[in-house]
Amino acid sequence: MTPARGIGRLAVGFAIFGYVFLYVPLLIVIAYSFNDSRLNAEWVGFTWHWYEVLFADEQMLAAAGNSLLIGVVSSAIATVLGTLAGYAMHRWRLRLLPILVVTPIAIPEILTGVSLLLFFVVCNVSLGLVSITLAHVAFCVGFVAIVVRSRLAGMDESLTEAARDLGASPWRAFRLVTLPLIMPGVIAGALMAFTLSIDDFVITFFVAGVDATTLPLQIYSMIKIAVTPEVNAVSTLLMLLTLLLIVVAARVSPGALRGE
Amino acid sequence: MSPRAQKWLVTGPPLVYLLLFFAIPTLIMVVASFRYAGDYGGLAPLFGSGDPDELAGLTLESYQRFFGDPIYLELFGKSFVYAGVTTVACLALAYPLALTIARSPKKWRDLLVLLVILPFWSNFLIRVYAWMIILGPQSAFARGFNGLLALFGAGPVPLLFSPIAVLIGLVYVHLPFMVLPLYANLEKHDPALLDAAQDLGARGWARFWRVTFPLSLPGVYAGAALVFIPALGIFAIPDILGGTDSILIGNLIKQQFLDSRDWPFGGTLSIVLTAIAIAAAGLAAWFARRRPQ
Structure with missing residues (x-):
């Protein structure tokens, strides 16, 4: 191909602008978390x-504790269910399951949030940590299933068949051959589910009730009531945690983040 | 164990979970939209009529209210405009990004894509909050912008809590959804096509508009659906960055469920939003399939 000229150079210019647009806001949040001023206006010191x-703020720490607990429990359940779903969708031609896996990801989040709120109230499930966890599992299953299925799609089918030919039961073949091969996908899916759970605001907002709070809900109420740079500090730490998880996920299973 | 039993053992748990916590809640929402509000807000008991005269206790009241007052359709229209402008702005920003990534050396591509995805994985609220800082009245950006306006004799304009702030937030949050499908499409283009176009005398822009762009349309439609649909239902961005005039349909739904507690009407609004989301996704899929890849 001819070297990029004209339009190519123009595109590169706009692309640089695009990256700046993506990163500058986040960098400003991080920078102001270290700023010796009550106002997020200019750099003082x-x-x-x-x-x-932040670390003296009991409410914030309690919210962080809740977020971690919900994240661990819901990502563990979602990983098991999502791996089963991904495997099932790979192995059999199913009609209902793929729809149920993809639709919660595709529709606006608010719809999942309000319908789960209705569901919990109608079923007399009290709103709190349990309802939040159940809701998080519901929207995380799909992400895990998609990552695991893509991993299975890239797998050499003959390995499992060989294990079966050598007399392994279907369960043994799955446990000793298939599962280790798809493990990177499963781990990446679990990390994604944990990240999604820790970060979720919209669905949690509807199913949390009045007593339970999570980190994003706490951040929201601070943003709405009074912005102090404490929000910048907690945001910076949360971004660091997410970055860590995502880098690990990308290492374990390149391509998983793109849903390949 | 029979293959049938195996299949159910694997498929069963996720199927039951998603039926219970996704399909049934959605069905309850449909039923709720045809019900009356309870005496103290919320919802009248779902089954069994509170009023024996009513057939199965169902009513079209909420739908009549929705279609009877133009204010609600106008709000949907306004949400359409916001989501539409967001989609176009995302396309304009995402296309050069995706094109540059697709045409950069292979070893850089994964890193460049990861750099687009990373901000998307940071917390949604933080990304919106960042713009509160940037557009806030005391920020360097807002002061610089208003200083520039003053040079032209225009009065200072508040940036935060305005429709512009809402649009910037919408574009910022949804941009990666447009870049990824576009990149996935552009990466597959055969560079030989552009060489051929050049040999046939096509200049830079002609090659872009007559070769690259038409071929990338499936990516454009996929990205448009991925941006437009979530943008349509958003409530947190207008809530945080918008003023009182930037209320969108998502905010009205939130109000019905959490503030005024008119759940049947909230259900009706949600059903209409769902229908539009499904229609938009179907339309995008239809457009993408209409043209040969």
Whole structure:
């Protein structure tokens, strides 16, 4: 191909602008978390103060504890269900399951949130940590299933067949051959589910009830009521955690993040 | 164990879970939209009529209210405009990004794609909150912008809590959804096609508009659906970045469920939104299939 000229160079220019647009807002949040000023207006000087405030904020710590607990439990359940779903969708021609797996991802989140709220109230499930966890599992299953299925699609089918020919039961063949091969997909799916759960705001907002709070809900109420740089500090830490998880997921299973 | 039993053992658990926590809640929503509100807000008991005169306790009241007052259709129209503008703006920003990534050396591509995805994985609220800082009245950006306006003799304009802020937030949050399908499409293009077009005398822009762009349309439609549908139902962005005039359909749904507690009407709004989302996804799929890849 001829070297990029004209339109190519124009595209590169716009692309650089695109990356700047993507990153500058997040960098500003991080920078202001170290800013020695109550206002998010201009740089005054470096301080750890807002992190000290953050770690003395009992409500925030309780919310973080809830988020971690919900994240661990819901991603564990979603990983088991999602792996089964991904395997089932790979192995058999199913009609209902693929629809149920993809639709929650495709429709606006608010719809999942309000319909789960209705469901919990109609079924007399009290709103709180349990309802949040159940809701998180519901929207995470699909993501895990898609990652696991794509991993299975790239797998050499003959390996499992060979194990079966050598006399392994279907369960043994799955446990000793298929599962180790798809493990990177399963781990990436689990990390994605954990990240989605920790970060979810919209669905949690509807099913949380009045007592339970998670980190995003706590951040939301702070943004709505009074913005202090403590929000920047908690945001920075949350971004760091997400970054860590995503880098690990990308290492374990390249391509998983793109849903390949 | 029979193959049939195996199949059910594997398929059963996720199927039951998603039926219970996705399909049934959706059905309850459909039923709720035809029900009356309870005496204290919320919902009258779902089954069994509160009023023996009513047939099975169902009513079209909420739908009549929705179609009877133009204010609700106008709100849907307004949400359409916001989602539409967001989609077009995302396309304009995403296309050069996707094109540059697709045409960069192979070893860089994965990294460049990862850099687009990373912000998407950071918390949604944080990404919206970041724009509160940037557009806030004391920010360097807002002061610089208004200083620029003052040079032209225009008065200062509040950036935060305005429709512009809502649109910027919408574009920012949804941009990766447009880049990824576009890139997936553009990456597959055969560079020989552009060489052929050049040999036949096509210049840069002609090659783009007559070769690259038409071939990328399936990616454009996929990206448009991935941006338009979630943008249509958003409530948090207008809630945080918008003023009182930036209420969208998502905010009205939230209000019905959490504030005014008119659940049947909230259900009706949600059903209409679902129908539109499904129609938009179907339309995008139809457009993508209409043209040969």
